Amino acid sequence: MTTMSVPLNPVVAEVTDRIAARSAASRSAYLARMAAAASPRPMRAGLGCSNLAHGFAACAGPDRVAVKGVATPGVAIVSAYNDMLSAHQPLHEFPAWIKDAVREAGGVAQFAGGVPAMCDGITQGRAGMELSLFSREVIAMATGVALAHDMFDATLLLGVCDKIVPGLLIGALAFGQLPAILVPAGPMASGLPNSEKARVRQAFAEGNATRDDLLAAESASYHSPGTCTFYGTANSNQLVVEVMGLHLPGASFIPPGTPLRKALTEAAGRRAVQITAQGEEYTPISQVVDERAVVNGVIALLATGGSTNHTLHLVAIAAAAGIQLTWDDFSDLSAVVPLLARVYPNGSADINHFAAAGGIQFLIGELLDAGLLHENVSTVAGPGLSRYRQEPVLDNGILTWRDGLTRSADPDVLRPVSEPFAADGGLRMLSGNLGRAVIKVSAVAEQHRVVAAPARVFTTQEDVNAAFQAGELNQDVVVVLRQQGPRANGMPELHGLTPALSAVMSRGFKVALVTDGRMSGASGKIPAAIHCTPEAAAGGPIALVRDGDPIRLDAETGRVDVLVEPDVLAARVPVDAPHDDTAWTGTGRELFAALRRSVGPADHGASVFGPAFTDADLDELEFSA
Known part of the structure; x- marks a missing residue:
């Protein structure tokens, strides 16, 4: 040793x-x-x-x-x-x-x-x-x-x-x-290769595989x-x-x-x-x-x-x-x-x-x-x-x-420091006039790490998938999914969007996701600015984005911006809001309302064991174009 x-x-x-x-x-x-x-x-x-x-x-x-x-x-x-x-x-x-x-x-x-x-x-x-x-x-x-x-x-x-x-x-x-x-x-x-599982998921999202096909693939993976x-x-x-x-x-x-x-x-x-x-x-x-x-x-x-x-x-x-x-x-x-x-x-x-x-x-x-x-x-x-x-x-x-081994038994999976897959880490931080966010680049091809395209704004995963099914996302697009932060609805993972967005990318369009929600450890080939903070429910600038606004996500320089004049952006008011406690019910959600009210921001760990995210915190934040 x-x-x-x-x-x-x-x-x-x-x-x-x-x-x-x-x-x-x-x-x-x-x-x-x-x-x-x-x-x-x-x-x-x-x-x-x-x-x-x-x-x-x-x-x-x-x-x-x-x-x-x-x-x-x-x-x-x-x-x-x-x-x-x-x-x-x-x-x-x-x-x-x-x-x-x-x-x-x-x-x-x-x-x-x-x-x-x-x-x-x-x-x-x-x-x-x-x-x-x-x-x-x-x-x-x-x-x-x-x-x-x-x-x-x-x-x-x-x-x-x-x-x-x-x-x-x-x-x-x-x-x-x-x-x-x-x-x-x-x-x-090990079960069904992950690449095959992902292929079947995307085929199902596009209507080219049946539910039986999908269930067979999933059960062969998790078995x-x-x-x-x-x-x-x-x-x-x-x-x-x-x-x-x-x-x-x-x-x-x-x-x-x-x-x-x-x-x-x-x-x-x-x-x-x-x-x-x-x-x-x-x-x-x-x-x-x-x-x-x-x-x-x-x-x-x-x-x-x-x-x-x-x-x-x-x-x-x-x-x-x-x-x-x-x-x-x-x-x-x-x-x-x-x-x-x-x-x-x-x-x-x-x-x-x-x-x-x-x-x-x-x-x-x-x-x-x-x-x-x-x-x-x-x-x-x-x-x-x-x-x-x-x-x-x-x-x-x-x-x-x-x-243990001092030489990798498979350089396609694990490499020494002298021959890395990339010179820097697989996670990067983003900042800009949309706040701060996290992006996982280890699975994103270099040609997809910079995306500039019009925004399509949503507040639910269901609406994103409905727009995909209707063919409305068949274009260069930055999907903005907000009201998904910890104060809005507990910050759910949005991994279910991956098949649809992957399908849009496979059709030759530039596509990215900007969200105050999570994408989980399964974040993959779609460039996704996640954990955007301050979140929309806390009055963060992601709440001010409108359909058609040009957005630029640049994982190389670490920027995420809406390309709108500062005075225009400052004059806007949010047009949607998180669920109130009376609406955030069912499946036990009402039991967690106190946690949602007291949770801190994503960059503080999205934790309730500390000071809540207050308006004073927002006043101290600066966002530069």
Whole structure:
């Protein structure tokens, strides 16, 4: 395993330093709270007799003795298990494995709580998608409820997809005096090639494939327990948190239902005991998630063209640790981080191909050797990121780690820093008189990265698709879809627009999307300025665009502008508005109205755990043509 010291890239160092300086007060306050909450004794030792009796009433055998005795560390299991979702179904077996492993390591594990796990794949284009982003906050709060009993000295977080991992992390960071290890389930086996699935989706949108054809393709793609194999938010979650040191090394992409997956799950339980305050390697999550780890996570995302959702989630996770991460930090890092991976939708390979080509171990090694990652970090596996160059294996049934590949096994999927797919990262930030936005360029061909065309303005996905079906989009066009931000309707993903817009592009027209909504980790070949902020519902300039206005989206220079004279734009008033609370109902949406009213802007993580986006915030923003 290479451990040589490499000088840190000066831009990486500068961005890290300015994040630390910007966050000095909030980070210090956070760490002080965590230090005050820490205890060298098991947390439950401070409970009264009645309180403690409730905590072990349902225990039996040695676990009852251990909990009652308050001498051994307690480990909380917080799980997103359900058997509807393929990625989370394997978690069903994990608690029993973990309890045995923790017991053998001298601790006691209890299932502390479950959190909801919502599937964006099921809710795409449905009303339920408007709850999706807010489910992250619900998961964070549910994690907090699970840990609020003062029974535990470490946490194992069982979850995989989209909002689930960020929510678990935000909740665990509120109890940052405790160690926390994320325990993934692994990807399903490769199914129908992603390119074929995309072809059938586009054919269906054009009326050239039947529903039976589409369902057959989708079920051949999503066909067994495990995480979906394209490089969306779920797999971006796994890669990013492993590079942040929150998984055991190599845990991300080991398939479910294998002996190695079971061994890694058991090892996570044993390791949790070792890193409690009662062990010899106390490693609370508040020490793991620091400025350097956050920067490492951003760099891993950029180097792989990962999910655009993490321009929200990483900001919110960092804030939960008292760290102020901004889109400018993403932008400056993107300029020096090369694109090293092509995984669908950025290429034809899936995440299993990525892992076979060298996976996270090769990626980390390359970035460390180029001075693009902080090596001197705390991780749940111990000090230093270099140990994450290693991959887990079973040697005669015993879990061990060996050095990972130092040469890519497939340069079409994974490349060294010396021969990247692109010189800069797969995500870029845009600014202009329409505000700020995010664009994923790793899957967008160079000839499509600059689009200048008239606007067609919509406020619902259904209206966009209806216009497509009517042939109204068969022209050079910038589709402006607004009232899709967090304050408007919860910021749903708009991935369902991809087949229609792809069809327009395939007919030879220039096409782009500008929206205050999300496009998810499945953002593909259509240039899309997403997360536009301030959003229309907050009075952002996207609310002033009219049909026919010329818009220029330039991913090369990082601009997104409506080419209208400033005085003309300033004289306009919005012509549409978000749903009010009485209209935002059905599919449980009324239960989330309070979150919609208090949510912050996209560039602040679209979070409710912080100050709301006020008119005063808008007054401080400047938009230049």
